[in-house]
Amino acid sequence: MEILAILAAVLAFGVAVLAALVGYSWWVKRRVEAAVPPRGKFVHISTGPLHYVEKGQGPSIVMIHGLGAQLGNFDQFLMDEMAKTHHCIAIDRPGMGWSERPANAPANPRAQAAYIAEAIEALGLDRPLLVGHSLGGAIALCLAIDFPEKTRGLALLAPFTSRGDRPSPAFSGLAIPRAWRRKFAAWTVATPLGMWRSAPVFDLVFGPDRVPSGYGRAGGGMLGLRPGSFENTSRDYLASLRDIKWMQANYAQLQVPVHILFGRDDRILSPQLHGRDVAASHDHIHYHEIEGGHMLPLTQPDRCASFLRQADQTE
Secondary structure, three states, rough: OOHHHHHHHHHHHHHHHHHHHHHHHHHHHHHHHHHOOOOOOOEEEEEEEEEEEOOOEOOEEEEOOOOOOHHHHHHHHHHHHHHHEEEEEEEEOOOOOOOOOOOOOOHHHHHHHHHHHHHEEEEHOOOOEEEEEEEHHHHHHHHHHHHHHOOOOOEOOOOOOOOOOOOOOOHHHOOOHHHHHHHHHHHHHHHHHHHHHHHHHHHHEEEOOOOOOOOOOOOHHHHOOOOHHHHHHHHHHHHOOOOOOOOHHHHHHOOOOOOEEEEOOOOOOHHHHHHHHHHHOOOEEEEEEOOOOOOHHOOOOHHHHHHHHHEEEEO
């Protein structure tokens, strides 16, 4: 009986801890959503409402963010500069930020490219320049291969383009293949661990550059603490390699100019593998390099703006 009592006490304690973690995750979610509400408009596509921000007039640019991010990566700095000469649209990819994505919707880059093509059609855009950062670069490449009529060119910032890189330690904990385990982790440990690990993760993701002031709110970084964001980031991470062999086999068939910009001290993706080597193998892919790390839209917005204007063939 004493053993049973001990087991019952342990079980009760475990249930109490889980309940506390779920409650804390829900509390953080509500606080984050109050601090960083939607600041743009919504358009409906096959995955549900898609959140976007638009600024400026002129030739259109569509900006596609990377893994675990949202449109604030562009909206905090880069869009304001580009809006002086262009019509800029930054989107929350389906499942991220304030855009919805059903649990059964595919998350591989080629599928996500089709979602962006839907958004381009729904917004009535005429062959916009696609700006893809990190995983958003892979999605932009897939879109240009599958829907060449939807874009006039690609300007890719630290893009994911090739096989062979070791996964960054910044992504440890994302490789959770079973949906129920992802949801369990999302609603128990992901939020407190995300807050606890923020400093070393930011050092990898932003370094050697500093995290810009106001990134949590103005840059939308706080939205990554929500359980749903963790779930979809895990799904995106697991699906990120699904199309990479197909992508690389089709780079020679790209019908639009492609420009790639890397920070030479990128700690997430190799500039050599994902930039220089790709450009060296294809005459229509052009490589550019500057000082900096991985989060160029936030840490080097002026240099990125110069690169985008140089890359845009309409000017």
